[in-house]
Amino acid sequence: MNGSGCPNNTNNGHQPTSQLLSLDSEGHLVYVAPINGEQFVIPDAPRKCTWTEEARKKGAAFPHTEQDWKMNNKIAPNVLNLIGNTPMVELNSIPKKAGLKCKIYAKLEYLNPGGSIKDRIAKRIIEDAEKQGLLKPGMTIIEASSGNTGVGVALVSAIKGYKCIIVMSEKMSNEKVAVMRALGAKLIRTPITADSYSPDGIFGVARRLHKEIPDSLILDQFSNPGNPLAHYDTTAEEILDQCDHKIDVLVVGAGTGGTITGIGRKFREVSPKTKIIGVDPEGSVFAIPDSLNQTNVTFFEVEGLGYDFVPTSLDQTVVDRWVKTNDEESLIMARRLIKEEGLLCGTSSGATVSAAMKVAVDLKEGQNLVVIIPDSIRNYLTKFVSDHWMEARGFQTCENVNNHFWWDYNVENLQFRPITTFQGNEPCNKVLEVMKDKNIQEVAVLKLDGNILGTITQKHLINKLLAKEIQAHQAVQDCTIRIYPKVNVKTGNLGLVSRILEKDNYAVIVDTQGTGHRKKEVPLGILDINDLYEFICREQNKMTLK
Numbered sequence: 001m002n003g004s005g006c007p008n009n010t011n012n013g014h015q016p017t018s019q020l021l022s023l024d025s026e027g028h029l030v031y032v033a034p035i036n037g038e039q040f041v042i043p044d045a046p047r048k049c050t051w052t053e054e055a056r057k058k059g060a061a062f063p064h065t066e067q068d069w070k071m072n073n074k075i076a077p078n079v080l081n082l083i084g085n086t087p088m089v090e091l092n093s094i095p096k097k098a099g100l101k102c103k104i105y106a107k108l109e110y111l112n113p114g115g116s117i118k119d120r121i122a123k124r125i126i127e128d129a130e131k132q133g134l135l136k137p138g139m140t141i142i143e144a145s146s147g148n149t150g151v152g153v154a155l156v157s158a159i160k161g162y163k164c165i166i167v168m169s170e171k172m173s174n175e176k177v178a179v180m181r182a183l184g185a186k187l188i189r190t191p192i193t194a195d196s197y198s199p200d201g202i203f204g205v206a207r208r209l210h211k212e213i214p215d216s217l218i219l220d221q222f223s224n225p226g227n228p229l230a231h232y233d234t235t236a237e238e239i240l241d242q243c244d245h246k247i248d249v250l251v252v253g254a255g256t257g258g259t260i261t262g263i264g265r266k267f268r269e270v271s272p273k274t275k276i277i278g279v280d281p282e283g284s285v286f287a288i289p290d291s292l293n294q295t296n297v298t299f300f301e302v303e304g305l306g307y308d309f310v311p312t313s314l315d316q317t318v319v320d321r322w323v324k325t326n327d328e329e330s331l332i333m334a335r336r337l338i339k340e341e342g343l344l345c346g347t348s349s350g351a352t353v354s355a356a357m358k359v360a361v362d363l364k365e366g367q368n369l370v371v372i373i374p375d376s377i378r379n380y381l382t383k384f385v386s387d388h389w390m391e392a393r394g395f396q397t398c399e400n401v402n403n404h405f406w407w408d409y410n411v412e413n414l415q416f417r418p419i420t421t422f423q424g425n426e427p428c429n430k431v432l433e434v435m436k437d438k439n440i441q442e443v444a445v446l447k448l449d450g451n452i453l454g455t456i457t458q459k460h461l462i463n464k465l466l467a468k469e470i471q472a473h474q475a476v477q478d479c480t481i482r483i484y485p486k487v488n489v490k491t492g493n494l495g496l497v498s499r500i501l502e503k504d505n506y507a508v509i510v511d512t513q514g515t516g517h518r519k520k521e522v523p524l525g526i527l528d529i530n531d532l533y534e535f536i537c538r539e540q541n542k543m544t545l546k
Contacts (some may be wrong), residue, residue: 231262257314
């Protein structure tokens with residue numbers, strides 16, 4: 001028997017088991033993440049764990065380190081002792097407006113010290129590594145993360161005195177970056193479009209750093225048994241205790257899969273009648289059956305949920321039903337949770353509650369649904385919390401509060417300037433030379449098919465070169481701004497343009513061509529606040545002359 005919360009603790013087919021597992025003095029398995037080994041091992045290796053509900057009921061031996069769960073109302077010796085034992089609250093306004101009959105309870109994981117449920121696994125994985133002799137004073141911790149685990153690892157490292165490097169995609173919010181740096185962590189960002197396994201992806205970069213840095217350890221939340229075990233031992237126990245074991249449905253989002261695996265396995269043993277609902281964003285591939293994953297979505301704004309691979313730490317068999325969510329419903333629900341329930345939560349919370357509402361329609365009076373609220377508003381103050389951000393992405397309507405005559409004019413009415421374009425394989429020094437010679441501040445970078453990859457500004461390019469994050473001869477696509485201000489020429493109006501230009505220096509005018517997988521965005525032009533102002537003045541003069 002290989003344990004209940006652990007998703008992968010046997011030979012993964014890439015390295016001999018002896019290199020990955022051994023026993024400590026108490027007979028517990030010592031786990032070394034395979035990504036630390038000589039041969040690169042992907043984080044979606046087949047799950048080998050032999051856990052079954054029946055085996056645990058028969059009293060099968062538990063080979064892992066175990067952690068007792070207990071309430072702690074005393075003064076904490078340090079902030080790590082405040083991780084866990086998060087409160088649960090009933091949702092009132094939102095379920096009432098939906099006419100739901102069941103009770104919906106929210107487990108507020110964003111009240112952990114680091115602001116998310118990931119504090120639990122950071123503490124567990126690091127302390128397990130210490131007990132097993134894998135992590136010693138003076139070592140460097142490396143972790144690939146979407147942000148929340150990175151914050152948790154940085155927090156635990158700060159208290160325990162470890163050096164910490166977090167590898168994170170540029171998709172993730174700048175607030176997460178600021179928090180981790182404040183905690184003393186070093187941040188390495190990877191391109192949004194980089195394949196996770198490529199040399200430029202989060203796992204490839206983490207792997208390279210581990211080879212370059214002596215006395216370093218990759219924790220690897222995607223395969224480390226401490227991830228699901230943290231939730232098996234504590235989160236699940238807290239939920240059961242808070243609800244007196246009366247839980248009909250439990251709704252959990254899946255990122256690395258550790259939360260839903262750990263909680264799900266505990267419930268399979270203790271409360272098998274509870275239905276476990278997994279939440280997966282459109283564009284991710286976790287859901288079963290696989291037909292649920294068929295979509296044209298290739299990018300989603302929600303952070304902390306879903307991937308384009310199935311992590312080793314995700315046991316899909318504990319999930320009774322998967323619910324897919326999209327960005328619009330998730331982000332709008334997150335804002336409703338803040339405004340109507342007073343829960344200062346993040347994007348993944350909107351996704352999980354949105355899914356919970358779909359499931360709750362089938363529940364009756366007297367039944368209880370519990371939903372996990374994974375992270376905090378702190379990470380998204382410049383993203384979904386911002387009206388500008390929501391409007392620029394079409395998730396919220398731009399309100400013409402000052403009754404401007406030009407507000408609803410289509411962008412096509414503007415005489416926007418043509419935009420200079422470069423192929424992504426052009427060297428940075430050539431691009432910068434052209435921009436300086438022609439006094440161009442912003443250019444578009446194209447893929448080979450003419451689809452826009454993103455933009456480059458002089459300031460951004462020079463800063464990257466000065467920081468030595470890129471070399472002069474490198475392809476400009478390596479430092480392209482992939483998420484940039486844009487307006488669709490057919491659907492955008494001047495109201496949207498004005499809102500974007502309140503925050504950004506420019507907006508790219510794009511045209512959407514084709515459908516499905518052949519759909520692409522082609523840059524037509526660019527404008528700034530001066531272009532908008534001059535157009536409005538001309539239109540106003542015309543009206544005056546009439």
